[in-house]
Amino acid sequence: FLINSMVTPTYEGPHHHTFLAPSSLKDLPHLTSFDPAFPREVEWAILDYLRWRLANPTEGRILYLRTAPFLILKQSELYRRLKEQRTYAGKTDEEINTMIRPLSLAGGYRIVNYRDDPDYRPGASTATIIATGKVLDPALEARDKLRAQGVFTTVVYVTSPTRLFRQHREVKDRRRQGEHVTSYLEELIPASERANPTVAMTDAAESVLNWIGGDLGMVIDTHGILDFSPSDDRLNFLKRNRLDADAIVKAFRAVRNQRGGSIEAFSSRGAGWTRNLSAVGTLLAGVAGIL
Numbered sequence: 001f002l003i004n005s006m007v008t009p010t011y012e013g014p015h016h017h018t019f020l021a022p023s024s025l026k027d028l029p030h031l032t033s034f035d036p037a038f039p040r041e042v043e044w045a046i047l048d049y050l051r052w053r054l055a056n057p058t059e060g061r062i063l064y065l066r067t068a069p070f071l072i073l074k075q076s077e078l079y080r081r082l083k084e085q086r087t088y089a090g091k092t093d094e095e096i097n098t099m100i101r102p103l104s105l106a107g108g109y110r111i112v113n114y115r116d117d118p119d120y121r122p123g124a125s126t127a128t129i130i131a132t133g134k135v136l137d138p139a140l141e142a143r144d145k146l147r148a149q150g151v152f153t154t155v156v157y158v159t160s161p162t163r164l165f166r167q168h169r170e171v172k173d174r175r176r177q178g179e180h181v182t183s184y185l186e187e188l189i190p191a192s193e194r195a196n197p198t199v200a201m202t203d204a205a206e207s208v209l210n211w212i213g214g215d216l217g218m219v220i221d222t223h224g225i226l227d228f229s230p231s232d233d234r235l236n237f238l239k240r241n242r243l244d245a246d247a248i249v250k251a252f253r254a255v256r257n258q259r260g261g262s263i264e265a266f267s268s269r270g271a272g273w274t275r276n277l278s279a280v281g282t283l284l285a286g287v288a289g290i291l
Contacts, residue, residue: 025064025161025162026161026162026165026166026208026211028062030060030061030062031061031062031063031064031162032049032061032062032063032064032160032162032163033064033065033066033160033161033162034063034064034065034066034133034159034160035066035132035133035134035158035159035160035161035202036065036066036067036104036133036159037072037073037078037133037134037136037137037157037159038073038075038077038078039071039075040075040078040097041104041133041159042065042067044101044104044105045063045065045104045105045159045160046063046065048105049061049063066133066134068134072133072134072136072137073136073137073140077140078096078100078111079093079096081111081112081140082096082100082111083096084112085110085112085113085116086116087099087113087116104159105159105160105163106160106163106164106167106184107158107159107160107161107162107163107164107167107184107185108156108157108158108159108160108164108188109156109157109159109188110154110155110156110157110188111136111140111155111156111157112140112143112153112154112155113154114126114152114154117152119152120152122192122193122195122196123192123195123196125150125151125152126151126152126153126154126193126196127146127151127152127153127154127196127197127198127199127252127256128153128154128155128156128189128193128196128197128198128199129142129143129153129154129155129156129198129199129200129201129248130155130156130158130189130198130199130200130201130209130212130220131155131156131157131158131200131201131202132157132158132159132161132201132202132203132204132208132209133157133158133159134203135201135202135203135238135243136155136157138201138238138243138244138245138248139155139157139201139245139248140155141245142199142245142246142248142249142252143155145245145246145249146249146252151252153252154193154196156188156189158202158209161202161208161209164184164185164188165211167183167184167185168183168184168185168186168215170183171183171186172215185212185215185216186216189212189216189218194216194217194218197252197255197256197259198213198218198219198220198221198255199220199221199222199223199248199251199252199255200212200213200220200221200222200223201222201223201224201243201248202222202223202224203224203225203237203241203243204224204225205224205225206222206223206224207224208224209222209224210222219255221251221254221255223241223242223243223247223248223251224241224243225241226240226241226242
């Protein structure tokens with residue numbers, strides 16, 4: 001397997017970025033990329049690959065593991081964030097590992113999730129941040145700043161863009177055959193939340209994540225690496241590429257304002273579009289029946 005250092009955590013910058021562009025990995029057969037933020041997830045990805053390799057010694061497959069030269073987030077931060085959710089409250093760290101491991105290997109999970117919060121109503125003062133591993137820390141910082149402003153911000157942490165993409169593509173193929181199935185991506189971002197102002201962030205080309213908006217019918221403001229840059233510290237890299245927490249909060253406000261100036265106005269407009277599209281779908285189905 002291949003191990004590559006990320007862009008933003010290094011002092012050398014994107015001009016020494018891997019020749020295997022992360023944006024192209026989802027299209028390379030037999031290659032799975034992982035972008036973990038937490039130490040245990042590195043272990044899980046490697047063990048998952050080795051287990052498959054031992055079971056299939058004659059088949060070709062590559063694990064592309066994007067790592068960092070230093071710790072991005074402590075493992076304890078994962079447990080702290082998850083224990084704020086009702087699903088994980090009262091669980092031990094090892095119990096959480098058992099629950100999270102298959103989700104991490106499937107492509108990601110909601111590290112901040114308000115579905116069980118009695119005050120949470122999709123569309124009313126809500127937002128969504130989608131982030132890959134090495135920019136998860138500014139994503140969580142942006143979430144904290146938005147929460148202080150009264151905004152419920154779900155954070156969808158993408159551990160493997162390739163696995164999310166391929167499983168979603170397989171589900172679409174099965175639907176064409178008449179099956180009624182739901183992809184894991186659609187579970188991570190349910191229809192009730194797709195009108196939320198949404199910002200996606202990755203320390204790679206924007207195309208690593210911006211396919212999600214098209215596939216789910218969402219408008220997503222995606223932030224990624226913009227250009228080559230000089231050697232510098234990580235915070236300056238993040239700021240230069242609009243990947244720092246303040247830039248994400250600013251992007252959220254811009255998306256919100258474009259949708260009508262307030263979260264409530266935006267959600268109302270989104271609900272209206274949903275009703276209109278539903279009516280159009282009913283009309284077309286009727287016409288098809290007549291023809």
